[in-house]
Amino acid sequence: MYKYDTYDQAMVDARVEEFRDQVRRRLEGHITEDQFKPLRLMNGLYLQLHAYMLRVAVPYGTLNSAQMRMLGDIADKYDRGYGHFTTRQNIQYNWIKLEDAPDILADLATVEMHAIQTSGNCIRNTTSDQYAGAAADEVIDPRPYAELIRQWSTFHPEFTYLPRKFKMAVIASDIDRAAMRLHDIGIQIVRNEGGQIGAAFYVGGGMGRTPMIAPCINPFVPIDQMITYSEACLRVYNRYGRRDNKYKARIKILVHELGKEEYTRQVEAEFAHLLTQNIEPPLAELARIQAMFADPPFEVGIADEVDRSDPDFALWVDTNCLAHKQPGYIAATISLKPVGGIPGDATGEQIRLMGDLARQFSFDELRVTHAQNIVLPHVRKADLYALWQQLDAAGLGTANLDLVGDIIACPGLDYCSLANARSIPVAQKISQRLARSEQAIGELKLKISGCINACGHHHAGHIGILGVDKKGVENYQLLLGGCEGADTSLGQITGPGFSEDGIVDAVEKATQVYLNNKQGTERFLDTYRRIGMAPFKEAIYE
Amino acid sequence: MSDVQFRFRDDEPVADPAVTVDAFGEQSNASAVRIEPGDDARDLLPHLARLQLIEVNFPVFGDGRGYSAARILREAGYAGELRAVGEVLVDQIAAMRRCGFDAFAPDVPLDPSDSEKAFNRFPEVYQPTTDRRAPIWQLRHG
Numbered sequence: 001m002y003k004y005d006t007y008d009q010a011m012v013d014a015r016v017e018e019f020r021d022q023v024r025r026r027l028e029g030h031i032t033e034d035q036f037k038p039l040r041l042m043n044g045l046y047l048q049l050h051a052y053m054l055r056v057a058v059p060y061g062t063l064n065s066a067q068m069r070m071l072g073d074i075a076d077k078y079d080r081g082y083g084h085f086t087t088r089q090n091i092q093y094n095w096i097k098l099e100d101a102p103d104i105l106a107d108l109a110t111v112e113m114h115a116i117q118t119s120g121n122c123i124r125n126t127t128s129d130q131y132a133g134a135a136a137d138e139v140i141d142p143r144p145y146a147e148l149i150r151q152w153s154t155f156h157p158e159f160t161y162l163p164r165k166f167k168m169a170v171i172a173s174d175i176d177r178a179a180m181r182l183h184d185i186g187i188q189i190v191r192n193e194g195g196q197i198g199a200a201f202y203v204g205g206g207m208g209r210t211p212m213i214a215p216c217i218n219p220f221v222p223i224d225q226m227i228t229y230s231e232a233c234l235r236v237y238n239r240y241g242r243r244d245n246k247y248k249a250r251i252k253i254l255v256h257e258l259g260k261e262e263y264t265r266q267v268e269a270e271f272a273h274l275l276t277q278n279i280e281p282p283l284a285e286l287a288r289i290q291a292m293f294a295d296p297p298f299e300v301g302i303a304d305e306v307d308r309s310d311p312d313f314a315l316w317v318d319t320n321c322l323a324h325k326q327p328g329y330i331a332a333t334i335s336l337k338p339v340g341g342i343p344g345d346a347t348g349e350q351i352r353l354m355g356d357l358a359r360q361f362s363f364d365e366l367r368v369t370h371a372q373n374i375v376l377p378h379v380r381k382a383d384l385y386a387l388w389q390q391l392d393a394a395g396l397g398t399a400n401l402d403l404v405g406d407i408i409a410c411p412g413l414d415y416c417s418l419a420n421a422r423s424i425p426v427a428q429k430i431s432q433r434l435a436r437s438e439q440a441i442g443e444l445k446l447k448i449s450g451c452i453n454a455c456g457h458h459h460a461g462h463i464g465i466l467g468v469d470k471k472g473v474e475n476y477q478l479l480l481g482g483c484e485g486a487d488t489s490l491g492q493i494t495g496p497g498f499s500e501d502g503i504v505d506a507v508e509k510a511t512q513v514y515l516n517n518k519q520g521t522e523r524f525l526d527t528y529r530r531i532g533m534a535p536f537k538e539a540i541y542e
Numbered sequence: 543m544s545d546v547q548f549r550f551r552d553d554e555p556v557a558d559p560a561v562t563v564d565a566f567g568e569q570s571n572a573s574a575v576r577i578e579p580g581d582d583a584r585d586l587l588p589h590l591a592r593l594q595l596i597e598v599n600f601p602v603f604g605d606g607r608g609y610s611a612a613r614i615l616r617e618a619g620y621a622g623e624l625r626a627v628g629e630v631l632v633d634q635i636a637a638m639r640r641c642g643f644d645a646f647a648p649d650v651p652l653d654p655s656d657s658e659k660a661f662n663r664f665p666e667v668y669q670p671t672t673d674r675r676a677p678i679w680q681l682r683h684g
Contacts, residue, residue, distance in 0.1 A: 007666055007681065155664065157609065163606075277672075
């Protein structure tokens, strides 16, 4: 994985000192809260309902053991013993004191980590496929391209005060595990018929109150022009994105209002101009980065079977593990969704343990997934049982990847000052209610947002839940049929909303409609797409 | 009209007041113009040779259109004074400098020592701009 050189380290260290200085000026009253707000936000520091929340960047979701251990230590030292892994492959801490924030950043810098641009109207942490480098279906490892984007976007002088936040994702396989087309810019690294690598640009996707699936504006940008093309996309947005209404300020609205053709025309014109400015890093820089993402020293000729004699273990293998490109290895997902738990939460002790297990079993590497779980990408099949036993003993052995208990949920009204309703208790109740039937139900992605901003990705859930405020009472709308991935679709609202208990009943009824109508190996989503909304509506509102 | 607090040029400042982009189109002899966030900096490109001062106004610091305007002007070869005016704050001036601004006239004067630190905070840069600082990738690969 990527290793800082002295330049990268110096930049992060300088940021720590800059932020320490900004906090000092705020605490001494030299700058107003209004002036401080964008500064702290660009360091991932939010003022929430009860305390400050600090969001730490995990570039493209990749971590090593020392970094993971540090995240656990920060949970214990500065928070209340928990960290919360997020849908942007980051981690956030919900109980931070402003005066501690500079020290936390200094601790992070010792393990090549930071909170740069994890919030604010700037280019955020770039996400990627959690199985990058391990998946059998990828054209090439997408992470070096994401790292190139990380460096280009870090402290970009022109794009620090965009109309609104800006999220990018990079993948390199046809199966999209990063919700790429629901990003401001989604890039799919592709190989053309001539064997050359290039970048397909999808621009103007997003969730929030106006969900949109990004159209492809250029199917093949040569790889040695990817940064220049990104800069062109951003410049057109920075100049013409709406600033009169924050709810219409994302690039998806610009692309929608101009139309894909006109936006593309403007980008291509800006791109032609920027090509004359020589802003593209040389291919030697890409090669330098790629060398750090070379495969770990996999053993060859090792056993390719898993001993399945323990049935609980066998269930976990079948549910949580993905085939690896290297014979004898497997990618294992650690679910952070125990029955009745808070999705994405882990204790400091659990975080350190996962770090230690990565060192022992996965070439010192972990990934955070956008579904709020952790992946050990390169585990020897022969070691899998030993790994699972340690996970299980620590409450990390839940076998529910992509099942209904593997819920994505935003922090909701328990923490967030924007929320209209609580998300976590709903997730906990659904997880408890359906725990016994979830294996029979099979793949069912359930996503919960506590407000229209859609941090819980409810539009993209096979079942989505949106919490709203209805005359001072929490009310939950139900959506069906959303999907991220190659066949991205947006969920449709079933009808009137439900109370907290009512939404749990409605979800259970929807799963029963599926089980009663399922044909062959259909997943919930397949059945819904075949039979449509009507039978679900009938059962839910009967 | 705020005073220029920082100026990174050796030539004499222009005495003429800056006119709006609209008025500039009619006054063919004006040498100073002020760009508002909604103006298209590219409208000025045919006239760069006779311009000596372009002010870019930041009515609120969070409106970042002026950063793009500045780079567009410098990329087109504009060599006169490029002045940031309006709500120009200490935490924005380093990025503005990188985008091509070489003069700063903040509405509220900035603390000199904080500003000095801000201009020199980051040892290197990741992106090339027209300020000709070598980006980190160039330092790595020559």
